[in-house]
Amino acid sequence: MLDPILLRIAKNAILSRFYKSSIINRGKLFGEYPFLNTMGACFVTLHTNHDLRGCIGSIVAHTSLLEDLIQNSVSAAFNDPRFAPLESSELSSLRIEVSVLSKPELLEYADFDELLKKVRPSVDGLILKYGGYQGTFLPQVWEQLPHAEDFLEHLSVKAGADPSIYARNPSIYRYTVDAIEEDFDAILPL
Secondary structure, three states: OOOOHHHHHHHHHHOOOOOOOOOOHHHHHHHOOOOHHEEEEEEEEEEEEOOOEEEEEEEOOOEEEHHHHHHHHHHHHOOOOOOOOEEEEEEEHHEHHHHHHHOOOOEOOOHHHHHHHHOOOOOOOEEEEOOOOEEEEEEHHOOOOOHHHHHHHHHHHOOOOHHHHHHHHEEHHHHEEEEEEHHHHOOOOO
């Protein structure tokens, strides 16, 4: 179970783009929540009225969880290239989800059929890497694509390739997530 402080930080990071009074005191947070100072990778997903509004994250830890969370919260709200920047009028209908990723694990497989057997629906997030192609799906995507074959085919397209890429045995990594979500207005301020 993730600490609700993650949602509070995400909310504050988004609010900081609208209001100068929304300041994040890193020293205080590191003191009260030491896990925020450990290396961590997360995704921040935003929905308005049940529709995707932004989703940005890191698949590999490269900084503290706190810094990754702040950066991805702001990026999901204002820099996701699929959407216009978030407007303050949307805040009341916003829902925030924070997903903290485990370290990715390389899956060994001989062919597509073996890969299908190793993938754990509704559990695994997957990363596909091959040459210049790369894409990931969080485990939450299984809700829309519950069959492993569909999940993998759509992942290849997201990576910029097509399903035939699996004949070339691209690198496939799996990870799990711990996720927490809440309506924006229900999240306590920092």
